[in-house]
Amino acid sequence: MSPRPLAVVTGASSGIGAATALRLARDGFDVVAAARRRDRLDALAAQHEHISAVTLDVTDDASVRALADGLDDVALLVANAGGAFGAEHVAVADVEDWRRMYDVNVLGMLRCVQALLPALEAGDGGHLVVTGSIAGHLVYEGGGGYVAAKHAVAAMAETLRLELTGRPVRVSEIAPGMVRTDEFSVVRLRGDQAAADKVYAGVDAPLTADDVADCIAWVATRPAHVNIDLLVVKPLAQAAPHKVDRRL
Ligand code: 8X3
Secondary structure, three states: OOOOOEEEEEOOOOHHHHHHHHHHHHOOOEEEEEEOOHHHHHHHHOOOOOEEEEEOOOOOHHHHHHHHOOOOOOOEEEEOOOOOOOOOOHHHOOHHHHHHHHHHHHHHHHHHHHHHHHHHHOOOOEEEEEEOOHHHOOOOOOOHHHHHHHHHHHHHHHHHHHHOOOOOEEEEEEEEOOEOOOOHHHHHOOOOHHHHHHHOOOOOOOEOHHHHHHHHHHHHOOOOOOOOOEEEEOOOOEEEOOEEOOOO
């Protein structure tokens, strides 16, 4: 029996990352589920024999190097770690929030790509799938640092695709719109659960983490010569970040 291809998923302790790790394991990958919160990763790994947990902080060079050490043939890197901190207008935004968003979303992806690129190129080649956002392609009031960071993620994916031409590494971006997860909006809105609930108020069916995992799995399982550059996915109720059908 041929060995299962290896996938590394960052930000795998919750939401899209956790759903993607589970989906890829079910689809035939060996999955390294990497994130900061070890207890959650262990609970995820307990759900499937082909998921192993690795503690990872994408803002820490040494932590990313430790992840890459010993991984010499990676078929798929899902660079998913990220998040939004704050929803203030640019004029009053907190510089520290912007710094953190840039560090996690942009530099975190950069660190992981640099560390794992040799392993992605090894063997039959590899595939980098980055979790972007519609916020990487459109802007909206209050999007501020998150919009800026996700634009940088989209730009990095496109730049990498150019720079890796001729090398055996596909580069894809998944750009979801409204996804209801336990944490994304609560973290963005500084723990205010009521405000987070309002983001999805009256929306018939926001995307789920499983919906996005389904897109990632599809992109990752096309034939090796097929590169899906960008997959934008939104719920039926959402035409744009601020154009949402709400039945209130
Ligand atoms: C999250 C989508 O619309 O909140 O990545 O920016 S949005």
